[in-house]
Amino acid sequence: MNPDFYVKKLKRNFYTRDLQIVAKELLGKILVKKDGKAILSGKIVEVEAYDGDIDEASHAFTGKTERTKIMFNEGGYFYVYFTYGAHYCCNVVTGKKGRGTAVLIRAIEPVEGISSMSKNRFGNMIDEKDKIKLTNGPGKVCKAFGISKEHYGVDLTGENIFILNMPKIKDDEIVITKRVGIKKSMDLAWRYYIKNNPYVSKK
DNA sequence: CCACGGATTGGCT
């Protein structure tokens, strides 16, 4: 699908940088999950940044707890949480150890393993017209990729779940808005998505 | 110990 020279796994030093930079640069990168022989992958098209220090909407805002402790690790780990009694959401931990920052992956454009994603989401193969519904939301991404609590704390520099490097999306192709679905710190414009991408969850 | 409510989704009015 892509020339080999830029398709390679992101290393620790990508993730340990500043939250907002990592959030923005995650756009266009390819999330990969290996399930035995099966490979699920997709392009990250929408993210949100959460900062435990100054952001009341962040789960890390109240400090380190059993649920949030992975966010205080150095960047490059997976923070998976369960919400509304039904859905998992996945985040990429960023920054230096002790910072409590993470990037929520809100939407993905499927690349490989579309039939597996269909089964995970709907229990069977879907019509082409429904492909858009596979991964256009944070809960949907986790369902499609089969991500749940067992993936809490996974090291993204490992072999099971990782992200492939891709060329940076240009600034004029990135839309920056306020975040979605939160009731605190609503003024912060920490949501980033790829302009005109059909898999973005909301306009 | 117990009550509250959520970084959502999908179905119904």
Add this chain to the structure above:
DNA sequence: GCCAATCCGTGGA
């Protein structure tokens, strides 16, 4: 557009 579903982490008693 509105709202119920449905766990469980969190915080107050």
